Amino acid sequence: MITLSNVSKTYGQGHAAVEALKPLDLHVPEGTIYGVIGLSGAGKSTLIRCVNLLERPTSGSISVDGQELTTLSGDALNQARHRIGMIFQHFNLLASRTVFANVSLPLELMGVPRAEIRQRVAPLLELVGLSDKANQYPAQLSGGQKQRVAIARALASKPKVLLCDEATSALDPQTTGSILALLQEINRSLGLTILLITHEMEVVKRICHRVGLISAGSLVEEAEVGDFFTAPRTQLGREFITEFLKLEPPRALVERLDADPGDHSHPVVRLAFSGDAVSTPLISRLARDCQIDVSILQAKVESIQDRTLGLMIAELIGPSDKTREAIDYLETHDLHVEVLGHVQRDA
Amino acid sequence: MSSAMLDLILKATLDTLYMVGVSSLISALLGVPLGVMLYVTRPRQILAQPALNRVLGVVTNIGRSVPFIILMVAIIPFTRMIVGTSIGTNAAIVPLTIAAIPFVARLVEGALNEISPGLIEAAQSMGATPLQIITKVLLPEALGGIITGLTITVVTLVSYSAMAGAVGGGGLGDLGIRYGYNRFDPTVMLITVAILVVMVQGFQSLGDHLVRRTDHK
Numbered sequence: 001m002i003t004l005s006n007v008s009k010t011y012g013q014g015h016a017a018v019e020a021l022k023p024l025d026l027h028v029p030e031g032t033i034y035g036v037i038g039l040s041g042a043g044k045s046t047l048i049r050c051v052n053l054l055e056r057p058t059s060g061s062i063s064v065d066g067q068e069l070t071t072l073s074g075d076a077l078n079q080a081r082h083r084i085g086m087i088f089q090h091f092n093l094l095a096s097r098t099v100f101a102n103v104s105l106p107l108e109l110m111g112v113p114r115a116e117i118r119q120r121v122a123p124l125l126e127l128v129g130l131s132d133k134a135n136q137y138p139a140q141l142s143g144g145q146k147q148r149v150a151i152a153r154a155l156a157s158k159p160k161v162l163l164c165d166e167a168t169s170a171l172d173p174q175t176t177g178s179i180l181a182l183l184q185e186i187n188r189s190l191g192l193t194i195l196l197i198t199h200e201m202e203v204v205k206r207i208c209h210r211v212g213l214i215s216a217g218s219l220v221e222e223a224e225v226g227d228f229f230t231a232p233r234t235q236l237g238r239e240f241i242t243e244f245l246k247l248e249p250p251r252a253l254v255e256r257l258d259a260d261p262g263d264h265s266h267p268v269v270r271l272a273f274s275g276d277a278v279s280t281p282l283i284s285r286l287a288r289d290c291q292i293d294v295s296i297l298q299a300k301v302e303s304i305q306d307r308t309l310g311l312m313i314a315e316l317i318g319p320s321d322k323t324r325e326a327i328d329y330l331e332t333h334d335l336h337v338e339v340l341g342h343v344q345r346d347a
Numbered sequence: 348m349s350s351a352m353l354d355l356i357l358k359a360t361l362d363t364l365y366m367v368g369v370s371s372l373i374s375a376l377l378g379v380p381l382g383v384m385l386y387v388t389r390p391r392q393i394l395a396q397p398a399l400n401r402v403l404g405v406v407t408n409i410g411r412s413v414p415f416i417i418l419m420v421a422i423i424p425f426t427r428m429i430v431g432t433s434i435g436t437n438a439a440i441v442p443l444t445i446a447a448i449p450f451v452a453r454l455v456e457g458a459l460n461e462i463s464p465g466l467i468e469a470a471q472s473m474g475a476t477p478l479q480i481i482t483k484v485l486l487p488e489a490l491g492g493i494i495t496g497l498t499i500t501v502v503t504l505v506s507y508s509a510m511a512g513a514v515g516g517g518g519l520g521d522l523g524i525r526y527g528y529n530r531f532d533p534t535v536m537l538i539t540v541a542i543l544v545v546m547v548q549g550f551q552s553l554g555d556h557l558v559r560r561t562d563h564k
């Protein structure tokens with residue numbers, strides 16, 4: 001539905017040039033919710049703004065619903081934009097218009113007659129649950145309600161695609177949840193293709209089917225959401241997931257951690273496991289087969305769509321040859337093992 | 348006070364209202380579009396025309412920097428060409444309008460400046476043409492600021508019109524100078540000043556009221 005080929009974007013020229021996007025390819029299949037995640041300044045906004053040509057890419061081509069956009073300008077581009085809805089972090093509603101009139105705006109721009117506008121706006125307000133607010137002004141609404149109005153407005157022209165630029169970043173977690181649920185509902189009931197950008201893993205986890213990780217203007221990793229969470233392929237991807245699961249060893253332990261193993265120390269490991277590994281009694285087998293003790297310091301299990309993801313921080317207690325054997329054992333059972341350091345055995 | 352005097356005061360008041368009214372109207376009709384042009388032709392704006400923008404900016408600044416009293420004298424030939432005479436209320440309207448147009452334009456440009464660029468971007472994402480962005484986004488969103496600017500203009504024109512009156516333009520300024528200063532009649536002077544004060548208060552209150560009605564915060 002959305003295909004970017006070799007798209008790059010450089011702001012400015014000469015010494016002041018900033019290569020915000022290096023040439024990248026991206027494909028968003030019809031009906032999917034595709035999340036692009038990355039750190040601040042990675043180029044996420046640039047990427048999504050290129051899709052509807054709010055930003056003209058320096059190179060490459062962009063096609064939405066089979067139509068090549070980069071060759072368009074003027075009226076033809078405006079026509080194409082009627083089929084691409086967009087919502088923003090700060091809602092961008094017109095303060096001078098009521099909720100009803102805000103949702104009407106795209107239809108007015110298309111020259112839809114008044115009577116038809118009235119007929120089309122009412123169901124949209126119903127869809128976003130704001131029928132009773134039709135005559136209020138944006139200033140009278142909460143952030144979540146404003147974003148609902150913005151969603152209704154973006155859907156008014158019956159677009160095939162919805163672009164969301166950090167749509168929930170200005171909202172509290174609960175409101176974020178309800179907006180994400182609404183986006184998901186729209187995706188399901190209208191079959192709308194959604195491309196969203198975010199810096200929050202929570203958003204990706206909650207509603208995305210596919211995810212792309214962007215770093216310094218490059219798409220460094222791309223996967224189904226379940227695969228990404230359970231087996232990220234890049235260091236940055238792993239950092240995002242660790243940060244998301246917030247599974248860091250306790251501070252008191254960190255202070256005692258030594259990078260090098262000593263004579264009387266044993267390893268502290270972070271284990272990530274998914275799929276079958278979750279339901280296998282690996283830890284007790286490990287203790288039995290390798291004859292070591294396992295002390296679990298922290299553990300967390302998350303379900304992401306149809307997948308289960310577990311993370312654990314554990315101390316492997318035993319002679320060093322046995323603990324090394326234990327790590328090999330875990331790796332052969334498809335766990336991702338990261339040795340965080342070594343602690344001295346208590347006297 | 349004689350009834351003839353009252354008649355004079357009444358006529359002078361109406362003359363002032365006429366001068367201020369007509370010059371306000373024309374300067375709004377020309378100044379608002381000029382202000383919009385100053386804004387939309389900026390670099391990276393919806394109708395970016397950097398060269399044109401610089402020219403408009405310089406012309407506007409020249410208009411704003413010439414003192415009104417000098418402008419009035421300097422454009423006498425132009426005034427004659429337009430209204431056929433260089434004295435009287437109609438003649439005063441020409442320099443008043445010329446002085447007010449760049450004033451309005453800058454105030455409108457300032458009001459447009461307050462609009463979040465995000466709104467323009469949102470309109471563009473909906474496929475709005477530049478003209479649609481101006482009529483459906485920029486002007487309605489800046490309406491309160493534009494009315495504030497027009498109110499300031501009207502109030503300024505009241506005092507300018509008194510100045511114009513002093514050099515033969517008619518109106519309250521003319522009356523105040525002729526009777527109050529030349530014939531030393533402090534009552535007439537005080538009355539003209541009082542009427543000017545009331546007028547300014549009235550315009551300001553009307554403006555404030557209109558701004559409140561456009562404000563949906």
Ligand SMILES: Nc1ncnc2c1ncn2[C@@H]1O[C@H](COP(=O)(O)OP(=O)(O)OP(=O)(O)O)[C@@H](O)[C@H]1O
Nearest residue numbers: 011018020038039040041042043044045046047199
């Ligand atoms: N209009 C612009 N002119 C010059 N440089 C820009 C412009 N817009 C963005 N950049 C630069 O391009 C890079 C990518 O910016 P972008 O806004 O796409 O990042 P982002 O991933 O959206 O970040 P954030 O999460 O902070 O919004 C940054 O280095 C930024 O400074």
Ligand SMILES: [Mg+2]
Nearest residue numbers: 044045046166
């Ligand atoms: Mg951004």
